[in-house]
Amino acid sequence: MHTWLVDICERLQNLRLVVWLVTAQYAYPFIQWTHFTGLSLWLGTTLALDFRLLGAGKKFQTAAQLSDALFAWNWLGLGIAVLGGFTLFATAAVGYIDNPAFRLKLIVLLPLALAWHIFVQRKSRTWGRTPETPAVAKLAGLMEIALWVSVATAAVWIPNY
Amino acid sequence: MPRLCEWLEQIPWIVAITNSAILISLVWLVHYLGFFLLVGTTAIVDLRVLGVAARNQKLAPLAGQLFPFAWTGLGLVIASGFIMFAGQATTFYPTAVFRIKMGMVLLAFVFGVIVQRKSLIWDRAPSIPTAAKWLAFASLALWIGAILAGLEVPAFIPV
Numbered sequence: 597m598h599t600w601l602v603d604i605c606e607r608l609q610n611l612r613l614v615v616w617l618v619t620a621q622y623a624y625p626f627i628q629w630t631h632f633t634g635l636s637l638w639l640g641t642t643l644a645l646d647f648r649l650l651g652a653g654k655k656f657q658t659a660a661q662l663s664d665a666l667f668a669w670n671w672l673g674l675g676i677a678v679l680g681g682f683t684l685f686a687t688a689a690v691g692y693i694d695n696p697a698f699r700l701k702l703i704v705l706l707p708l709a710l711a712w713h714i715f716v717q718r719k720s721r722t723w724g725r726t727p728e729t730p731a732v733a734k735l736a737g738l739m740e741i742a743l744w745v746s747v748a749t750a751a752v753w754i755p756n757y
Numbered sequence: 758m759p760r761l762c763e764w765l766e767q768i769p770w771i772v773a774i775t776n777s778a779i780l781i782s783l784v785w786l787v788h789y790l791g792f793f794l795l796v797g798t799t800a801i802v803d804l805r806v807l808g809v810a811a812r813n814q815k816l817a818p819l820a821g822q823l824f825p826f827a828w829t830g831l832g833l834v835i836a837s838g839f840i841m842f843a844g845q846a847t848t849f850y851p852t853a854v855f856r857i858k859m860g861m862v863l864l865a866f867v868f869g870v871i872v873q874r875k876s877l878i879w880d881r882a883p884s885i886p887t888a889a890k891w892l893a894f895a896s897l898a899l900w901i902g903a904i905l906a907g908l909e910v911p912a913f914i915p916v
Contacts, residue, residue: 625908632789632904639790640797644826653829656821657814665811665819669801745790752786756778 605689614686627687631680637673639744641666642713645720649729649737659724659733663717670717695757701750709743716740762846775844784837791833796900798823798830799869806872806885806893816885820876827869854913858906865899868892 608614617623645666648659657665685692692698716736723733765771774780802820804810811819842849849855871892879885 622909622912625905625912628908629905632908633796633901635789636793636796636900636904637800638797639793640795640799640826640830641801643790643794644798644801644823647826648822653825654821656818661814661818662822665805665814666801669804669810673797745786748786748790752782752789756782 601693602690605693608686609689611686614683617683618687624687627680627683629680631677631684634673634676634678634680637669638671638677639673639748641670641673642744643741645670645717646737646740649716649720649723649733650741651729651734655727658727659720659729660722661724663720663724667717692754695754697750697753697757701747701754705743705747705750709740709747712736712740712743758850759847762850765843765846768843771840771843774840781841781844784840787833788837788841791830791837792904793830795827795830795834796904798827799865799900800897802827802872802876803893803897806879807890807897808885815880817876817880820873824869824873831866848914849910852910852913854906854909858903858910861899861903861906865896865903868896868899872896 617627645659645663647653648657648662719733719736723729723736729737774784801810802816802823805812805814805816805819872889875889879889
């Protein structure tokens with residue numbers, strides 16, 4: 597492990613605010629709460645669009661309309677999730693950078709899922725013009741669901757190391 | 758009820774799942790993904806009722822599109838949540854925060870059903886009624902509160 601990275605993590609972990617968050621009773625769940633509330637907005641809206649692209653559920657709206665309705669809150673959700681996630685990371689930074697599940701999530705799966713999400717969201721405007729989506733849209737939606745499930749799986753596995 | 762909790766904890770397949778790191782992680786995964794889907798989609802409908810999301814779209818088609826996803830999420834949450842509860846039923850059941858959480862979820866669910874059923878009527882009105890906005894606000898607050906209560910449960914369980 598690069599010593600400078602460990603050094604940064606140690607400094608982060610020892611910030612007065614971070615130390616307070618870890619030691620204060622009932623404070624830690626509030627950080628998790630920020631992460632999970634953001635994730636609800638982010639993944640709830642992301643998965644909803646993927647399911648619509650797949651053609652699952654009702655067809656009251658086209659995928660393009662749904663994507664348009666969800667767009668701003670989708671990204672706001674990611675912002676909140678990242679804020680909470682970074683704070684969670686800060687509380688035990690040195691441990692996290694050594695954790696294989698965390699590394700897999702942050703370095704491999706998350707960037708991959710995020711890039712795919714941007715691609716799918718942009719394409720949903722053309723794929724989603726008609727109530728019935730093309731086969732490529734269904735495949736793309738399915739792939740995005742699989743990618744986020746893999747991100748969440750890695751995240752859930754973090755405490756097991 | 759305590760007897761029922763003890764019985765739940767001893768069901769062989771519940772014990773098997775609870776004691777397996779892989780299986781219980783899988784259950785947690787389903788619980789998380791389920792409530793992300795449930796809360797995220799419900800929140801969008803609530804925010805639309807409040808007039809802050811998707812203002813250029815009608816409420817009813819958006820609600821009609823999103824609620825089936827929300828109820829799918831709810832199904833996943835209930836199935837996984839039951840396993841999580843059953844494995845530690847005697848610990849969870851007497852914990853106040855856990856009861857508060859369940860109360861919030863139940864109320865939020867009722868509010869969700871009302872919003873879904875009324876969305877067509879609210880759409881036909883010249884503007885969405887104030888009562889509807891209060892209901893949406895309460896639904897939003899309850900779901901966000903339920904997440905917090907759920908996360909606080911471990912902090913309140915005596916070790």
